[in-house]
Amino acid sequence: MKLRPFYIAAAVVLAAMSAVSIWAWPQIPDDALVPIHWGPSGEPDGFASKSFGLFGLPAITAGLALLLAFLPQVEPRRQNLERSSGAYVAVGVATLVLMAAVHVVAVFSALEMEVNVAAVASVVLSVLLCVIGLAMRRVHSTWLFGVRTPWTLTSERSWERTHRAASAVFLAVGVGSLITALAAGPAPALWVQLGGMGAGVAGLVAYSYLVWRDDPDRTESPTAG
Numbered sequence: 001m002k003l004r005p006f007y008i009a010a011a012v013v014l015a016a017m018s019a020v021s022i023w024a025w026p027q028i029p030d031d032a033l034v035p036i037h038w039g040p041s042g043e044p045d046g047f048a049s050k051s052f053g054l055f056g057l058p059a060i061t062a063g064l065a066l067l068l069a070f071l072p073q074v075e076p077r078r079q080n081l082e083r084s085s086g087a088y089v090a091v092g093v094a095t096l097v098l099m100a101a102v103h104v105v106a107v108f109s110a111l112e113m114e115v116n117v118a119a120v121a122s123v124v125l126s127v128l129l130c131v132i133g134l135a136m137r138r139v140h141s142t143w144l145f146g147v148r149t150p151w152t153l154t155s156e157r158s159w160e161r162t163h164r165a166a167s168a169v170f171l172a173v174g175v176g177s178l179i180t181a182l183a184a185g186p187a188p189a190l191w192v193q194l195g196g197m198g199a200g201v202a203g204l205v206a207y208s209y210l211v212w213r214d215d216p217d218r219t220e221s222p223t224a225g
Contacts, residue, residue, distance in 0.1 A: 013100045014062055021103075030050055071145075075145075080140035133172075
């Protein structure tokens with residue numbers, strides 16, 4: 001599977017996150033509490049020690065990058081995942097960039113710079129949803145990536161049509177929440193994201209069954225092939 005672009009992007013993201021933390025380290029007192037969680041209003045409501053606040057999220061991001069690099073090795077339908085490598089890399093890189101963006105603005109907040117972490121996170125998450133929406137149309141049937149229901153995994157027709165619908169759902173929620181975040185702030189955008197994805201996922205599950213039910217080539221149980 002062609003994961004070299006992902007490896008390069010992951011290395012750049014992790015290096016950037018580490019560089020920001022190292023730069024900020026001497027500027028923050030050793031006994032300071034660093035904000036690590038923010039409410040929808042943008043006000044911090046969770047704090048941690050200096051070391052965890054500056055290096056916790058980079059460590060989590062490194063673990064996520066390793067997980068995303070490892071998962072293709074255990075994918076039963078690896079050939080299909082290889083055909084979906086472009087979409088897989090795009091979503092993986094966008095996810096790491098989201099983590100990096102949150103980390104950078106969190107460090108700026110710890111340095112008492114004027115920055116609304118919730119607003120930035122809301123915008124970046126909206127963009128991530130749009131990236132996922134664009135990727136959904138290029139995902140082939142796999143166990144580890146995509147909209148996986150008992151029906152999409154046992155019907156190529158259900159997989160293809162459900163992912164076309166998923167593309168529209170993710171794009172609609174992403175664009176809608178982005179506009180809301182820019183116009184009304186992160187709190188309303190969060191409700192668009194939660195409500196839109198909740199309703200969208202429920203609809204996709206039901207739709208995947210309806211398409212499967214009418215597919216004469218469906219199978220009764222998922223296989224690795």
